[in-house]
Structures are given as C-alpha cells and as structure tokens.
Amino acid sequence: MHDNLDTLAREQLSHVLRDRPDPASLDAAEDLVGSYGLTSLNKVLFLTSLCKEASVSLTHFSEDDLAGMRTLSDVVAALRPHVTEQGEVR
C-alpha cells in the first residue's frame, strides 16, 4: 500500500509539471517549489488530485499543514496515516 501511495504521488506530481517527466525519475527529497517550480496554485491542484485518487479527505489538513509539505516525501508521509484509515489506495 505504501508503495502504491508513493507511485500515485509521483504520477500526480508528473501530471501537473509542464514537461510530464517520468514519475520514477522524480526525486522525493527535492523541494517542490525550489526544484520542481510548483506555484502555490499548482501545489494545491497536485494535492487535491492526489487526495482524490488516494481517497483521503483534504479536511484532514490545514493550510499550514500544506505549507509544511515541501517535498514529495513530506506529502506521502502526511497522507499515509489517512490512507491506512481509509483502506487501500486505488
């Protein structure tokens, strides 16, 4: 399940990047804004679509939580407990 969430997060991030890089090539430790250039709007779009695909409600998080998700690893770590509650990732 954890591997699925990581894969899903990579796919969704790739979707919002202009050049749609290979999801496997994305570095989970890189800064989403500094390295991947996500604007605040694109970051919310990425998280919105990821939460939808992972069946995790965004209401689990505050705007401050979102601001704290700086890397792909941060995002996966933040979502993981809620994925466990909800069941398997689609």
Added chain:
Amino acid sequence: MESVINHIVADVPRHEGELTVAGIGGTRTVPLATIYQQARSVANGLRDQGIRPGDRVGILAGNSLEWALLDLAGLLLKVQTAGFEPDKFAPAADLLDRYDLTVLYADKVPSDERDPRIRPLSDVGDFADTAASLEPVHYRPDETTTVKFTSGSTGVPKGLEATVGSIDSSLNAVQEIFQHDRGDNLLVFLPLALLQQRYWIYSALRWGHDVTITTYQSAFAVMSAVRPTVVMGVPGFFDAARRYLESQVRAGTDASVAATELMGDRIRYLWTGSAPADPATLRFFNDAGLPMYEGYGLNETCIATKNHPRAHRQGSVGKAMPGKEIIIDDDGVVCVRSDYPVNVAYTYAESGASDKIFLPDGVVRTGDRGHLDSDGYLYIHGRSDDVIVLENGKNVLARPIEERFRHTGAVAECVIFCPKQTELVAVVSPHSEGTDAPAIASALDSVNSESEKDERVARVIVASEPFTTGNGLLTSQFKPIRQRIRERYEDALHDPKEGIRARQP
C-alpha cells in the same frame, strides 16, 4: 436607483441566503440573517471601544468571517473601513498614521507590538456576543464607506475613498445583467481587502443568494465540495486551472467532466477581469461548457464594461455597464464616465496624481488604449505607459508583442522594455516548472517572424525566478508590475551580452 447599501444596513435580511467560509481544514456556514445580527453586535462592540461614526478602522488580514463581520459593522456604524492586503502591508504604527486609522485589526500582530491601536482580529469574535442596540444609519450617494488602495508610482499605495453611489450603481448594474438569485453561490477567494470582493457579500445580503469566502490557496481544494455557481476569478487563476485540466484531458478525461470534477457541477459562469484574459483560456472554458465573461475596470472607475450572457463578444471586454459611458479620446485613450463616480480625487496620493486621471464631470482617463466597435463593445489594446517610442519616432505597443510571446507557451509572462531606444528587450517569467532555454529561443524567433520590423525583440532576459505576488513582481491580481521588473533586471537590460539573442532575420 435603489441604494443597496442603505437596504442592507436597514434591517435583518428576510431571505434564506447563507455565507460559507471554506478552507482546506473545513467549512462553516452561517445564515446571512445571523451574519447581520452578529455584525450589529460587532458594531456595538466597536462603539464600546470608543470608535465613533466618522472614524476609520483598518483591517489587515486574510479572508475570514471576522473580516466580513468587521466590514459590515463599519457600514452599520458609519465607520469607514480600510482593507490592507496581508502580503503588502505590515501592522505598524506608521500605517495607522499614514492613512489616519483610529485602530487597525490584524490577524498577525507581532508579539512585541505595544501600540494599543493595533489589535488582534480575533477580538471581533468576542464582540459578536455583545448585546446589540444601534441607531439606524442612512447614507447619501456622495458619502464614502471605505478606502481602497492602488499602486502608486512612488511605491506608496494611493488611497481612494469609494462613494456609496458608486457601490450601489455597480451592484445594481451587475444584478441587472447577471440576475444572481436564490440557488446561486458566488465563490470569492481574492482578498476581501479589495472592495469588489466584498460586493458579493453585499449582493448576497440584498438579493438572497449564497456566497462562499475562501482563500486563493484553498480555492481549488474546496470548489468541488462548495459547488459554486459563479467563480469570481482573475486570469492567472483560470490559466492555472486550464493547464491542469488540459493535463487531465491528455490523460483521457473529457474536458467538461474534468472541469466539473475540479469546479463542481453547478457552474453557471466564470467571472474574470483585472487583467487581460488569455484567449486560449477563454476558449477552453467556453468549449467545456463553462462560459467565461471578461470585463474591464480600474479601482478609479469600478466595473466599467462586462461581457455577459446577453451581450458577449469574445476578444472584447464587453459593453459599458449601466450607469457607465465609454469615451475614446483623441489620443485613443479609454475614458470612463460614471453617473455615480467612485470619487473625484485620491485622498492619499503624490502631488498631481489625481489631476492626471480624474477629469471633470465624473470622467476618469484610464491610460489604457482601446477602441469601440460599431455595436459598442470595447477592445483594449494596451496601456498608454506601455507605448514605447523608438529612436526613429515610431510608437510600438508593447502589449500585443507580450501577448504573442505568452501564446507561444514557452513562458508564463513577458514584459517588453526598450532600454536604449533602439532595440526591444523582453524580460520573461519562466514557467513554474523551470526554464526551457531552447524553447524560449525558438519562441523568440517565432514571435519575431510574426512582427513588423520595429516590433522585433532583440534579446530575452529569462528572470531568475517566476514573477509572483510573493516576490513583488505581480500585483495581487496577477498583473506584472512593469516598474519593479525593470528595476530588478536593470543591469541585464542594459548589458547587450545578457540573455538570449534573436537570430538575424
């Protein structure tokens, strides 16, 4: 003309409209009748604090229920409000002194702040329990309720007091063309510090539709759950949505289905203004079944023109709103005459600033160039200060070149300068996903191939980071701030070795 402001301060609304405050962490919905009662309590609390009619209260905070209550309390008490955008101002004594504020409510007060005039916005929540008893108020059309701020050439924002007549006139005009009614839910995410965003709360109080307040950061996350019928946006927001939806379409989802998943299933129309809309974005949403209506106006004119369901011509910014007249002067500059002007001068501005824009008889000279077609639709060509006069005496309009560059898709924004009066140099904002120098070079060639000789761009400086509101290179409505971009890249603009050079034709 019915006074909307006098209507909403007169009595508790007798309809079932609701105000929702939506955030990523959850939503809260309150009947507008309750909002009215809470606002009366807040007004009472302000009065208990010694604030009197004629005083001015500053609000420096992100969008919230307390923001709305404080604004409405100001109307009920004849206390003027002054809304400050959190990213642009700091809660400090000089702000109160500069704009003659009695007090300033802020959502982020520094822990070491000792000025008793600077108070936490959360205090307003305590006022909401104060027993309410207020004298009725009534406004004349020439009285003012608020100060709005607009960027000034000296860097100090100009302050303009808005008349009740102008607010009433604009709200009635919008209602006439869009007929917002029960069942409608208007989504507001731009700062409430901008008076026009508060219009939609006033409209809800008057006409009984719902209104949802959220923040720019949360808007995409809450839209599908809020299910708005109208989204009050700006081009930068809709451009981001389009790019996202296009990625969904590439992945095999139908455009209208993807749009519904993002924005909810009840969209009646999308409102855009404040900056030129990208034709590709207008086309995308219209084709996806979500009509987008572009309009035009400045702080000094309020909403001057607007496309709407019964009068829409793509590429134009619509016809004059009821109560407005568009006049193109001898220089081709768009002037707006209002039956009820926003005002006739700035209250706070550098010397001579008012005389440049406010003309007699309620006319505002916008500084934008444009033309009217035979049916009265207005087309904006560019700002007067966007006109570049070359050494050979030829005038070049920067905006069409900038648009051509943006439309190549290689850059997010483009601003054209002419540092030496001989050649045009572009400063471009890379896409958020990073700089693609070969694509920008190719775009430069493509733009130049479509341009007249004098319009060709000799060099492109790629900005070191995208233009954003955070780094001060975009306005809060996502328009590039030309002067600041020039200052930031002054050295590179004057260094012929800097940037990507165009190939010789």
